[in-house]
Amino acid sequence: MRVPLTTTFLIVALSAVLTQSPRATERPRQPASRPETLAGPWEVGGPLSTVDGIFVMISASQASRQSIQVRVYHRKPGRGSAGWYVLSPTPDPAEASVDGTNLRLLGLTATFDPDAAHWTGEWMLDGQTRRVVLERPYPGKDSTPSPVCGDWKKIPDTTPPQWSPATSVVIHILQSQDGAFTAWMDTEQVRIPQRVESRTFGRLMKVEAADPENVVLQNESATSNVRYRFTGALSADGNSLTGTWNGHAVESFRRIR
Numbered sequence: 001m002r003v004p005l006t007t008t009f010l011i012v013a014l015s016a017v018l019t020q021s022p023r024a025t026e027r028p029r030q031p032a033s034r035p036e037t038l039a040g041p042w043e044v045g046g047p048l049s050t051v052d053g054i055f056v057m058i059s060a061s062q063a064s065r066q067s068i069q070v071r072v073y074h075r076k077p078g079r080g081s082a083g084w085y086v087l088s089p090t091p092d093p094a095e096a097s098v099d100g101t102n103l104r105l106l107g108l109t110a111t112f113d114p115d116a117a118h119w120t121g122e123w124m125l126d127g128q129t130r131r132v133v134l135e136r137p138y139p140g141k142d143s144t145p146s147p148v149c150g151d152w153k154k155i156p157d158t159t160p161p162q163w164s165p166a167t168s169v170v171i172h173i174l175q176s177q178d179g180a181f182t183a184w185m186d187t188e189q190v191r192i193p194q195r196v197e198s199r200t201f202g203r204l205m206k207v208e209a210a211d212p213e214n215v216v217l218q219n220e221s222a223t224s225n226v227r228y229r230f231t232g233a234l235s236a237d238g239n240s241l242t243g244t245w246n247g248h249a250v251e252s253f254r255r256i257r
Contacts, residue, residue, distance in 0.1 A: 034114065035066070037117070038114075038201070039186065039201035039202030040055065040201075041055045042055075042056070042135065043134055044132045044133060044135070045140075049077055050074075050075065050077075052123065053072075053134065054070055054071065054105075054119075054134065055182075055184075055202065055204060056069075056070055056071075057071075057202035057203060057204065058200070060200075061197070061198055066088065068086075071083065072085065087105070107124030107125075107129075108132075109122050110123070118134060119132075120132070136174060137182055138175070139175050140177040140178070143175075145175055146212075147238050150172075150255050150257055151170060151256050151257040152172075152173070152254065153169070153253060154168070154169040154170070154171075154245070155251075167187060167188070168187065168189075169186070170185065170256070171217065171230070171253060172186075185205055185219065186200065187200050203228070205217045206220045212234040213234070215233060215241060216229075229246060229247075230244070232245075240253060240254050240255065
C-alpha cells in the first residue's frame, strides 16, 4: 500500500516482557486487569481542529500473557502522522514502558484512571510539554453525534458448524471533535474441545463509510493477517446494524450502548 507523503507510518518493535521477574530495584509491572476498558482510542483536542491521541490494542492468550501495542497519532487539517509501537516484549524499558496503569512513550508520560476513564500526564507536543487529559473521542460542541456511534455486539449464530470456534465480537464506533470516525473491535475466541482461548481488545477498524444507510468497516491492524469487514446499514429504530460480515450475509450487531 502506498503511504501518502503527508502521513508517516512507523512500526517500531520496542520490547518489555510484562510477565518476567523484575529487578530488585524495579517496581513490578502489572498486566491490564480489565483490558476492555483500556483498549481503543484516547485523545485530546487542540486549537484549529488538531487532535493528538493514542490507540491501545491488547491481546491475551490462555497462558495469561499479554501483548500490548500502542498507536500514536496526530491529526491537523490536511495532514497527519501515525505509528504503531509494540511494547511487549521490549529490549529497553528506559525508552518505553507500559502496564495496566502507566504509559511512557515518545514524550508522553501518562497514568490511567479506570474510575474516571481517562489518562492524565504530560506530553511533548510541537516542542512544548503540555499537561494533558486523554479521553475517549467525542464530537465537537456544535456537532450532532452520528447515529452509528455506539457499542455493538454481534448476535451469535444459533447453529454454528461443529468445527467452528465460538467467537464473541463487539464493535465500538466513536466520532472525534474534528469529525473523524474511529472504530475498533473486541474479540474472544474459544476452540472446543481443545479449549484454546484467545482474546483481542482494540483491534483497529477503518471507517470507510458511516452513513446510516451505508456503514462499511474494515480492520487495519498493523500486525494482523486476518481481515474483518462489515458492510451494512442501521435499522430504523437505531438499535441494530445488519449486513455482510466477512462474506456471510444477514449478520446483525445489537446496540449495547
